[in-house]
Structures are given as C-alpha cells and as structure tokens.
Amino acid sequence: MYDRASDQATNLGKSNLPPIQSFTTPAIFSPGIVVASGVGVSGTADNSTDNPLTDEVEGNDDLEYYGPLNFGSQAQTQTIDFDTGSADLWVPVNCTNCGNHEQFQASSSSTYQKTDQHFEVTYGIGQVSGTLASDTVSIGPFNVTNQYFGAVDSVSANFAQSPNDGLAGLAFSTISNSHQPTFFENLISQGFVQAPLFSVYLTRGQIQGSEICFGCIDVSKTSEDTVRWIPVVSQTYWTVAMEGVSVDGSRVSTQGLNGIIDTGTSFLYVPKDKADAIYALIPGSAPALDYGDGYYYYPCDSQAQISFVFNEQEFALDPRDFNLGLSYHDPSTCIGAIIGSGPDGIAIIGDSFLKSYVSVYDYSHNARVGFVKSITE
Structure with missing residues (x-):
C-alpha cells in the first residue's frame, strides 16, 4: 500500500x-x-x-x-x-x-x-x-x-x-x-x-x-480475450518498468521509473517532477496547494486521454477515475488522481488505474503482472 x-x-x-x-x-x-x-x-x-x-x-x-x-x-x-x-x-x-x-x-x-x-x-x-x-x-x-x-x-x-x-x-x-x-x-x-x-x-x-x-x-x-503481460523487475513488490505517461499522444518519459501495482492504494502517485510534466500537457491545470503538495486542479470538462506505458504497451486511464471530484474553490475545476508525491524512481499504481482492468499477479515466468480489460462500467 x-x-x-x-x-x-x-x-x-x-x-x-x-x-x-x-x-x-x-x-x-x-x-x-x-x-x-x-x-x-x-x-x-x-x-x-x-x-x-x-x-x-x-x-x-x-x-x-x-x-x-x-x-x-x-x-x-x-x-x-x-x-x-x-x-x-x-x-x-x-x-x-x-x-x-x-x-x-x-x-x-x-x-x-x-x-x-x-x-x-x-x-x-x-x-x-x-x-x-x-x-x-x-x-x-x-x-x-x-x-x-x-x-x-x-x-x-x-x-x-x-x-x-x-x-x-x-x-x-x-x-x-x-x-x-x-x-x-x-x-x-x-x-x-x-x-x-x-x-x-x-x-x-x-x-x-x-x-x-x-x-x-x-x-x-473480462471484456477481452487476451491478457497483456509485463515482467516483474524485482520479486519484492509487484514492480514493473514504467516507460512513460501519454497525454493526448504526447509522452512524458519515465525511463528508469518502476511502477508498483498496488490494490491497497486508492490513487496514483508519481515523483513530483513527473506530475508537473503530465499536468503541463493538460491545458488549464494548476497546483491545488489547498489540498496539499502534489495535488492538481484541471478543468472538469477536459477530454484529455491519459495512458500509462508499461513494457512499451499503453494502458488507458478511464477519465472517470482520473476525476477525484470538484474542487472547493471553483466548480469548473476538478482534482486529478495523479499526485506528485513519493520517492524518486517509484510510481504507485493504485485503484484509479486498476478499476479498468482485471489485474493478474503471476508467480510463474519469473513473476509477471497482467492486465485484461474488465467489464467495469
């Protein structure tokens, strides 16, 4: 967690x-x-x-x-x-x-x-x-x-x-x-x-x-027939190599970053500099300092398409799960589920991402994590 x-x-x-x-x-x-x-x-x-x-x-x-x-x-x-x-x-x-x-x-x-x-x-x-x-x-x-x-x-x-x-x-x-x-x-x-x-x-x-x-x-x-597998880089946490975050086709490189797949975490946590770069690609975004360091506002009507890149495969984040709800100070802005917090070199991939997939945790093949699109509505 x-x-x-x-x-x-x-x-x-x-x-x-x-x-x-x-x-x-x-x-x-x-x-x-x-x-x-x-x-x-x-x-x-x-x-x-x-x-x-x-x-x-x-x-x-x-x-x-x-x-x-x-x-x-x-x-x-x-x-x-x-x-x-x-x-x-x-x-x-x-x-x-x-x-x-x-x-x-x-x-x-x-x-x-x-x-x-x-x-x-x-x-x-x-x-x-x-x-x-x-x-x-x-x-x-x-x-x-x-x-x-x-x-x-x-x-x-x-x-x-x-x-x-x-x-x-x-x-x-x-x-x-x-x-x-x-x-x-x-x-x-x-x-x-x-x-x-x-x-x-x-x-x-x-x-x-x-x-x-x-x-x-x-x-x-599941709503698909095929599990997309990603090798685990260390049999400690369920840790996978994370190459980037894509926003409307523009990629923020996260080379060297390891993503921990974590059902016990509600949201998504990346190093602060990566979060800054991600929100810079969403027009109208700004730090939400009244919520705490690392939180961001973004326009609720944004249609930004966000994906995480693991093992050079893109996995989409559902826009509903990116939206944590209306901000207090402006009803036209919402709080984003990607939070700039945590140690360098680590991202925590929590339930905001996992709700879109059946996630599979496999001890075989030297350990791997798989994702297959779920029926979640």
Whole structure:
C-alpha cells in the first residue's frame, strides 16, 4: 500500500523468492454479492467459494476494497484489506485502541500459537504492533495451516477508524516484516491452487461486486480475450518498468521509473517532477496547494486521454477515475488522481488505474503482472 512508499525504494533490491513447485487443485476466492463463474486458467475450477468484497465509496472515490478471511479452529471471520502493496498479514487480538473493530478471539482457537517475536509494521500514515502468532487461516473449504500473522494489540488512529479489521499483504514475502510466507504463498505451497496466480476485479462506485480469485482468472469479468503481460523487475513488490505517461499522444518519459501495482492504494502517485510534466500537457491545470503538495486542479470538462506505458504497451486511464471530484474553490475545476508525491524512481499504481482492468499477479515466468480489460462500467 502507498502508506509504505517511503520503504519501497530500499526494498526493491532484495533477493528473489525460492521457487514453489507444489500445484495441485485450482482454488478460487470470488468475493461479491454477484456470484462469479470461477473459470480457471485451464478450465472451470472444481471448488469455489463466494464471499463479499466491499468497496468503501466516498463521493466520487473508491477508497478501499476489503473482504472476509477466517482465522482459527472456529473459523472466526475478520474483515481484511487485500493489499498487493505489502506482504504482512495481521488482525487485532486483545487490542486496546482498535475502536469497534471485530477482534480475533485467539483464546477460543485450539490451533492458535503465540511466539515471543515482536511484530510491527510502520506505514506512511501510522503503524501497527503486537506479537507474531500462527493459526489456521481459511477461505471457504481451503484451510491454510500454520499461517503466521501479526496478533496486533495496538494500532495508530487511522487504522482504528478504517472499515477493515486487518490487512493481508499479497506482495512477495521477501519484504515481509515477519519473514514468513504470505497467505497466498501458503495457498500455493500447501497445494490449494494449481496455477500460481491470483487476479483482482474492482468495481467502480458499487459497494458490492468486486472480487479476488486465487488460482484463477474469472473470464466473466473480462471484456477481452487476451491478457497483456509485463515482467516483474524485482520479486519484492509487484514492480514493473514504467516507460512513460501519454497525454493526448504526447509522452512524458519515465525511463528508469518502476511502477508498483498496488490494490491497497486508492490513487496514483508519481515523483513530483513527473506530475508537473503530465499536468503541463493538460491545458488549464494548476497546483491545488489547498489540498496539499502534489495535488492538481484541471478543468472538469477536459477530454484529455491519459495512458500509462508499461513494457512499451499503453494502458488507458478511464477519465472517470482520473476525476477525484470538484474542487472547493471553483466548480469548473476538478482534482486529478495523479499526485506528485513519493520517492524518486517509484510510481504507485493504485485503484484509479486498476478499476479498468482485471489485474493478474503471476508467480510463474519469473513473476509477471497482467492486465485484461474488465467489464467495469
């Protein structure tokens, strides 16, 4: 998630994951009130489970997508933010400042094991801390045993106020603070998925309907037949080379920039000089300093066509997702979703971009990310 952007530049050079080779039966996790068909990469999945994934909608914006994950021998349900921009799993346990969040009742689980290892993750807007623990963590019929996670007993204020109870990091465990495999890596190694990939479909402005499929691509959520693949440059975050941003056919070069594909970030973040160059190609744009450094106004009636260039392939940004809403000072101007913030050499590609695509995160082929146009309206 973007909140960890300050850590991202230092983590890009960490070592690769060892290969995971145990793939047996496809598993599918298809959250959403609308039931997914569950089509895997090699046919229809024999087993599937349908669970709701909720979109936190505020005004024009889709802020966060979260859904259920079950913990312990009693399969207690926790509401989890599924985040490709981090790699640690945590839930509140005996938390003193977690507000009204549902807490995992560890004492009720016969399989819960607490370690003596401190657990802490620091994000850009706060942190969580507690103790490293392990237990069974499940989705539908698939029970991952000995899954390590943070049993968090203290959170900063922003987490206490968020709609999700905890967070599941789906980046590579090479960057995890716990130094343990992620939930998805354990789904692979324990034989629940045949294809070592997961895919994410995000709705636009709808509380229900989004989904994440473990071990499959749900073709009922795609409007094209072909996945366009981009190699991952470092098995840390889901990081791809980003060559440029195109505005009405004029390209701002971003050679040397790495884009982190991050479902846990709402908007789009690029270095300040790149944001300046992008908005310079949109007539009528200006810094929106009253919103904060790095934000920009642009004319709401602008028809600018913006695309991101990965692996020399252009991927369009939907104009609706570029528009974060009307500005306070002038009803003819809107706030743009591309924000000039973050470390040099890093761009964070969040949900404003991902809502237009089913994004696929594949551990095979030395790791790659794929995009296929979605049916999102």
